[in-house]
Amino acid sequence: MTLEDIREVIKNSKTIVLFTHENPDGDAIGSTMALYLILKKLEKNVEMIIPNFPNTFSFLPASKDVLVEPSLKKYDLAIALDCADIKRLDDPKETFLKCTTRVNIDHHPSNGMFGDLNFVNHVAPACAQIVTSILEYYKIDIDKDVATCLITGIITDTGGFRYEGVTSETFEIASEFLEKGVVISKVYRDVLSNISRRKFEARKLTMNRLEFLENGKIAYTYMTKEDIDKLGVNQSDLEGIVENGRDVENVEVSIFLYETEKGFKASLRSNDYVNVSDICLLFNGGGHVKAAGCTLPYSLKESKERILTQTKRFLK
Numbered sequence: 001m002t003l004e005d006i007r008e009v010i011k012n013s014k015t016i017v018l019f020t021h022e023n024p025d026g027d028a029i030g031s032t033m034a035l036y037l038i039l040k041k042l043e044k045n046v047e048m049i050i051p052n053f054p055n056t057f058s059f060l061p062a063s064k065d066v067l068v069e070p071s072l073k074k075y076d077l078a079i080a081l082d083c084a085d086i087k088r089l090d091d092p093k094e095t096f097l098k099c100t101t102r103v104n105i106d107h108h109p110s111n112g113m114f115g116d117l118n119f120v121n122h123v124a125p126a127c128a129q130i131v132t133s134i135l136e137y138y139k140i141d142i143d144k145d146v147a148t149c150l151i152t153g154i155i156t157d158t159g160g161f162r163y164e165g166v167t168s169e170t171f172e173i174a175s176e177f178l179e180k181g182v183v184i185s186k187v188y189r190d191v192l193s194n195i196s197r198r199k200f201e202a203r204k205l206t207m208n209r210l211e212f213l214e215n216g217k218i219a220y221t222y223m224t225k226e227d228i229d230k231l232g233v234n235q236s237d238l239e240g241i242v243e244n245g246r247d248v249e250n251v252e253v254s255i256f257l258y259e260t261e262k263g264f265k266a267s268l269r270s271n272d273y274v275n276v277s278d279i280c281l282l283f284n285g286g287g288h289v290k291a292a293g294c295t296l297p298y299s300l301k302e303s304k305e306r307i308l309t310q311t312k313r314f315l316k
């Protein structure tokens with residue numbers, strides 16, 4: 001039983017390091033920080049490495065403990081959270097592979113099972129929900145701070161309890177956390193509704209240039225490096241833009257491309273029947289059935305053409 005193995009390895013480890021995926025979202029950060037707080041309470045020598053920590057999450061209880069790189073070369077245990085693919089792990093010194101034991105805790109169907117011990121639940125709507133179940137299984141007390149981190153992960157990855165991956169357990173957890181004093185309405189506002197002025201300007205630009213293609217089944221928009229520099233936005237400001245296209249009637253797939261050093265990052269979302277993870281896998285990406293991403297190492301014109309050609313094949 002993996003959970004027993006993971007319990008054993010945690011028990012026998014003195015030094016532990018936690019990693020998550022690059023361009024971390026609320027689930028990546030919430031899951032990592034919750035586990036960090038728990039391991040600290042268990043008196044472990046633990047570090048959480050999040051090289052690009054977005055400001056949005058600075059209200060979380062242990063944000064001041066986040067490190068940009070590990071302080072040791074090797075740890076007894078490394079744990080990756082919310083990361084489907086070892087290539088996406090934000091691990092600046094490639095420490096993960098050097099540690100004695102590696103654990104992978106995740107909820108992406110495309111997970112590459114890159115750990116020595118893997119605890120991957122494809123149907124969990126958020127990695128934070130898996131972490132919650134693990135803590136419950138271990139009968140570890142979840143205090144208000146840990147619960148705040150976990151609910152942040154759950155709220156972000158479920159779009160505020162909206163997505164179909166939400167289970168009855170999700171609401172049970174939310175209800176328990178409310179009883180512990182977590183102010184869900186505040187977390188909701190901090191991580192979902194409240195946006196910076198820069199983020200608003202990025203939304204405005206991408207909405208203005210949004211195109212409806214294939215009889216309105218595809219919504220497409222983009223931002224170039226020039227747009228990004230002009231507005232002074234960072235990657236975390238671009239989160240959620242792809243949702244604007246998905247929310248329009250008749251749209252099945254929404255696509256948002258934005259330029260990075262590696263080419264155009266594509267964010268895809270679908271509404272009903274298209275498996276966008278399958279489309280992204282064609283470009284070495286991945287994700288979930290209705291939310292996935294990949295990087296297209298081409299010009300804007302070619303990236304658009306390639307992603308649209310593949311997306312059209314999946315439409316009815």
Ligand code: 5GP
Binds near residue numbers: 288
């Ligand atoms: P987003 O569009 O918000 O960047 O990502 C949506 C989902 O797809 C997330 O669960 C994210 O982890 C996953 N994802 C995004 N980009 C990539 C990628 O390049 N490779 C893989 N494997 N997954 C990705």
Ligand code: MN
Binds near residue numbers: 027082107127
């Ligand atoms: Mn997640």
